[in-house]
Amino acid sequence: xxxxxxxxxxxxxxxxxxxxxxxxxxxxxxxxxxxxxxxxxxxxxxxxxxxxxxxxxxxxxxxxxxxxxxxxxxxxxxxxxxxxxxxxxxxxxxxxxxxxxxxxxxxxxxxxxxxxxxxxxxxxxxxxxxxxxxxxxxxxxxxxxxxxxxxxxxxxxxxxxxxxxxxxxxxxxxxxxxxxxxxxxxxxxxxxxxxxxxxxxxxxxxxxxxxxxxxxxxxxxxxxxxxxxxxxxxxxxxxxxxxxxxxxxxxxxxxxxxxxxxxxxxxxxxxxxxxxxxxxxxxxxxxxxxxxxxxxxxxxxxxxxxxxxxxxxxxxxxxxxxxxxxxxxxxxxxxxxxxxxxxxxxxxxxxxxxxxxxxxxxxxxxxxxxxxxxxxxxxxxxxxxxxxxxxxxxxxxxxxxxxxxxxxxxxxxxxxxxxxxxxxxxxxxxxxxxxxxxxxxxxxxxxxxxxxxxxxxxxxxxxxxxxxxxxxxxxxxxxxxxxxxxxxxxxxxxxxxxxxxxxxxxxxxxxxxxxxxxxxxxxx
Amino acid sequence: xxxxxxxxxxxxxxxxxxxxxxxxxxxxxxxxxxxxxxxxxxxxxxxxxxxxxxxxxxxxxxxxxxxxxxxxxxxxxxxxxxxxxxxxxxxxxxxxxxxxxxxxxxxxxxxxxxxxxxxxxxxxxxxxxxxxxxxxxxxxxxxxxxxxxxxxxxxxxxxxxxxxxxxxxxxxxxxxxxxxxxxxxxxxxxxxxxxxxxxxxxxxxxxxxxxxxxxxxxxxxxxxxxxxxxxxxxxxxxxxxxxxxxxxxxxxxxxxxxxxxxxxxxxxxxxxxxxxxxxxxxxxxxxxxxxxxxxxxxxxxxxxxxxxxxxxxxxxxxxxxxxxxxxxxxxxxxxxxxxxxxxxxxxxxxxxxxxxxxxxxxxxxxxxxxxxxxxxxxxxxxxxxxxxxxxxxxxxxxxxxxxxxxxxxxxxxxxxxxx
Numbered sequence: 001x002x003x004x005x006x007x008x009x010x011x012x013x014x015x016x017x018x019x020x021x022x023x024x025x026x027x028x029x030x031x032x033x034x035x036x037x038x039x040x041x042x043x044x045x046x047x048x049x050x051x052x053x054x055x056x057x058x059x060x061x062x063x064x065x066x067x068x069x070x071x072x073x074x075x076x077x078x079x080x081x082x083x084x085x086x087x088x089x090x091x092x093x094x095x096x097x098x099x100x101x102x103x104x105x106x107x108x109x110x111x112x113x114x115x116x117x118x119x120x121x122x123x124x125x126x127x128x129x130x131x132x133x134x135x136x137x138x139x140x141x142x143x144x145x146x147x148x149x150x151x152x153x154x155x156x157x158x159x160x161x162x163x164x165x166x167x168x169x170x171x172x173x174x175x176x177x178x179x180x181x182x183x184x185x186x187x188x189x190x191x192x193x194x195x196x197x198x199x200x201x202x203x204x205x206x207x208x209x210x211x212x213x214x215x216x217x218x219x220x221x222x223x224x225x226x227x228x229x230x231x232x233x234x235x236x237x238x239x240x241x242x243x244x245x246x247x248x249x250x251x252x253x254x255x256x257x258x259x260x261x262x263x264x265x266x267x268x269x270x271x272x273x274x275x276x277x278x279x280x281x282x283x284x285x286x287x288x289x290x291x292x293x294x295x296x297x298x299x300x301x302x303x304x305x306x307x308x309x310x311x312x313x314x315x316x317x318x319x320x321x322x323x324x325x326x327x328x329x330x331x332x333x334x335x336x337x338x339x340x341x342x343x344x345x346x347x348x349x350x351x352x353x354x355x356x357x358x359x360x361x362x363x364x365x366x367x368x369x370x371x372x373x374x375x376x377x378x379x380x381x382x383x384x385x386x387x388x389x390x391x392x393x394x395x396x397x398x399x400x401x402x403x404x405x406x407x408x409x410x411x412x413x414x415x416x417x418x419x420x421x422x423x424x425x426x427x428x429x430x431x432x433x434x435x436x437x438x439x440x441x442x443x444x445x446x447x448x449x450x451x452x453x454x455x456x457x458x459x460x461x462x463x464x465x466x467x468x469x470x471x472x473x474x475x476x477x478x479x480x481x482x483x484x485x486x487x488x489x490x491x492x493x494x495x496x497x498x499x500x501x502x503x504x505x506x507x508x509x510x511x512x513x514x515x516x517x518x519x520x521x522x523x524x
Numbered sequence: 525x526x527x528x529x530x531x532x533x534x535x536x537x538x539x540x541x542x543x544x545x546x547x548x549x550x551x552x553x554x555x556x557x558x559x560x561x562x563x564x565x566x567x568x569x570x571x572x573x574x575x576x577x578x579x580x581x582x583x584x585x586x587x588x589x590x591x592x593x594x595x596x597x598x599x600x601x602x603x604x605x606x607x608x609x610x611x612x613x614x615x616x617x618x619x620x621x622x623x624x625x626x627x628x629x630x631x632x633x634x635x636x637x638x639x640x641x642x643x644x645x646x647x648x649x650x651x652x653x654x655x656x657x658x659x660x661x662x663x664x665x666x667x668x669x670x671x672x673x674x675x676x677x678x679x680x681x682x683x684x685x686x687x688x689x690x691x692x693x694x695x696x697x698x699x700x701x702x703x704x705x706x707x708x709x710x711x712x713x714x715x716x717x718x719x720x721x722x723x724x725x726x727x728x729x730x731x732x733x734x735x736x737x738x739x740x741x742x743x744x745x746x747x748x749x750x751x752x753x754x755x756x757x758x759x760x761x762x763x764x765x766x767x768x769x770x771x772x773x774x775x776x777x778x779x780x781x782x783x784x785x786x787x788x789x790x791x792x793x794x795x796x797x798x799x800x801x802x803x804x805x806x807x808x809x810x811x812x813x814x815x816x817x818x819x820x821x822x823x824x825x826x827x828x829x830x831x832x833x834x835x836x837x838x839x840x841x842x843x844x845x846x847x848x849x850x851x852x853x854x855x856x857x858x859x860x861x862x863x864x865x866x867x868x869x870x871x872x873x874x875x876x877x878x879x880x881x882x883x884x885x886x887x888x889x890x891x892x893x894x895x896x897x898x899x900x901x902x903x904x905x906x907x908x909x910x911x912x913x914x915x916x917x918x919x920x921x922x923x924x925x926x927x928x929x930x931x932x933x934x935x936x937x938x939x940x941x942x943x
Contacts, residue, residue, distance in 0.1 A: 138748050314714065
């Protein structure tokens with residue numbers, strides 16, 4: 001653990017220390033240290049040893065380690081000298097494309113306001129607040145009329161933006177871009193299959209995997225029971241990196257909830273409960289147009305999904321407060337290329353002082369957004385825990401799936417990784433599909449953008465997300481997408497139209513994630 | 525090999541598609557068939573004394589002659605009560621009772637009385653706990669028809685006046701009702717009540733051979749559950765029957781309020797832990813086996829018969845499963861596309877167990893299907909294999925025999941059962 005820290009050199013250490021100072025943990029530690037010093041039997045000469053001793057106390061040491069680990073996981077790629085604007089994205093045409101995309105979304109949001117004659121935000125009357133608060137756990141029952149509301153954008157629209165990107169600084173001899181068959185034509189460095197093999201080494205065939213090998217009767221006792229015992233030890237340790245190492249080979253269903261919290265550094269305390277209540281009261285006080293979009297999205301996706309319809313009401317209890325959470329906004333501003341939309345308080349247009357981010361979280365949901373939350377309902381039955389796990393997952397991973405950036409974990413890189421892997425390892429299939437005018441990414445893009453939620457069976461989505469958290473990487477999504485094409489290759493080779501190909505890949509609920517990933521990563 | 529000749533008296537696509545996919549030849553029920561999928565009325569005719577019909581060795585049929593012993597609400601209760609009493613007389617450890625006089629291991633149906641015959645017993649019980657809700661169900665009806673909830677004796681008196689039930693003429697099955705303690709603390713998921721529909725295949729009652737289908741489902745109410753007395757008349761809150769829920773305005777035709785049992789298990793294991801989920805599903809298997817054992821003595825074990833029952837089970841908020849009723853003809857109408865796939869597979873798997881693939885029906889078959897023919901069925905209990913197991917165990921050691929109920933319960937769960 002400490003070695004990790006030294007690996008990044010002095011500069012990084014300073015950065016970590018700076019960041020630590022803003023954390024609650026820092027204040028806690030400071031307070032304990034001061035108490036220690038103020039004890040009557042304290043000798044100045046022992047300062048260092050006694051403080052060190054205090055830090056070595058098991059619980060405190062673990063929390064500190066987890067905090068540093070998490071910081072490194074999220075901020076690994078940053079250099080402190082780079083100016084903040086450049087940090088957004090070093091490639092300016094990608095950054096500009098993101099900005100113009102955001103403008104477009106805001107425009108269509110505004111035009112919806114005009115069309116339906118509803119404001120972006122509105123204060124609820126006292127009576128409405130009371131009614132809404134009584135309905136809080138049953139918001140799905142009698143919602144307002146959503147027939148007029150339509151999702152602002154769907155994966156299909158975003159794919160258009162993604163594919164229209166091209167590098168203005170690049171000119172090739174044959175005017176054909178790169179020697180790529182796909183529709184992503186920008187120079188990004190992707191990992192090769194060999195590199196992925198090393199990265200996902202723990203998933204290889206000679207290792208036993210939870211969620212696959214434990215389903216065979218013979219392994220039940222020797223493997224599954226051992227895994228559970230080991231998993232319980234890992235949970236008892238409370239250390240995030242340990243949980244990651246363990247989960248690389250999968251978590252068992254009953255331990256998953258705890259392991260994910262451990263990996264994401266979530267411990268719900270009174271402050272968290274209070275903060276959620278505050279968000280909830282914000283929802284009660286003000287109605288946002290975004291709420292309708294979220295309602296509509298749940299109604300269009302989870303409510304109709306035979307895996308998730310029972311959780312409909314939980315989804316509102318997570319999504320509505322989420323749209324008011326400025327922690328999400330801060331994270332987007334600091335760690336992504338996104339420049340959330342801004343609006344003015346009514347009657348104060350143009351006055352900088354009255355400019356606010358809209359919605360407060362900075363996230364305008366797209367068609368399918370609710371599916372980022374739905375699978376989590378299988379792990380946490382308390383809305384508060386559900387909320388924080390979702391928020392953390394969003395801030396660590398999911399925002400990358402609908403924001404343009406050159407981040408190796410971003411949707412651009414993942415799309416291109418999918419295309420290059422498919423071109424390299426299933427050349428015949430790719431060529432056939434391309435020749436019948438069916439670009440594979442057109443089908444796979446929605447899978448990637450939703451992290452497969454709503455496409456795979458619920459248990460399989462969780463097994464897949466286990467690996468995203470454990471390896472701290474979204475690249476597994478591209479690998480799985482390639483694996484699915486490989487798996488259905490025989491049928492895909494026969495199709496002559498785009499809709500036929502779509503038909504072959506329409507139902508993924510029967511697929512088993514792990515054998516497929518192993519097939520494409522380790523069997524060639 | 526001669527092609528199998530089948531008859532079917534109902535136009536259900538999940539049935540017909542299965543028969544056609546196997547290349548079977550359709551014949552009239554009056555003709556020489558090998559396999560007859562019949563409704564319960566036609567079964568009654570076939571087995572009635574007047575018809576004098578005799579099935580030959582290569583003829584199979586999808587119901588047992590007197591399946592009513594299990595599938596009529598009042599008879600099932602009667603048989604289970606008798607089964608418990610018999611076990612108690614034998615001094616079986618299974619019939620252990622707790623300090624309140626309730627069976628520890630066999631308390632799996634809600635307390636039930638027949639009406640009008642047990643009226644006085646019911647009143648006595650009602651007066652002990654006047655604030656409980658009871659559910660009235662006509663014995664001979666299905667799909668939630670004629671069901672209502674009562675919490676006052678006056679409601680019952682009104683019902684008996686309205687029905688003009690004459691005390692002096694014995695009531696027919698249609699007029700008999702069962703009244704059961706209403707499970708008013710059901711397990712809620714997303715605030716809604718649900719019950720389980722599980723499919724259980726029986727190929728023989730003596731020795732008992734039964735199979736549990738893995739792809740059962742939960743049926744959800746569309747409206748939030750509310751135990752409030754004022755909502756007693758709102759059947760969308762209380763009854764999970766698809767035929768009732770379908771009429772509600774919130775009914776969703778894409779999933780039809782159906783959630784797979786696998787998802788239920790994933791949810792329970794994820795939110796409450798493996799041990800609790802395992803215990804629940806063990807108890808469900810346990811109650812299924814004992815409900816079948818309770819009738820194995822009185823159902824005539826015709827070698828031409830097999831039957832696929834629809835078990836309705838409600839789980840309460842202590843995660844205890846309660847057997848509500850058993851259906852002889854679980855609906856084969858598909859409400860959604862995944863429903864159709866599941867039911868098609870159900871019938872296919874049933875046929876594969878009953879008639880080993882590539883063979884003609886033969887009543888002398890071993891009734892021990894090959895593992896690869898089980899499909900999505902799990903062996904729930906096979907008395908023949910279990911006895912063989914016990915014999916081998918006895919040879920190994922005679923110690924484990926008298927270790928009390930739990931021990932007895934465990935010893936049954938060898939390879940011949942679901943575990």
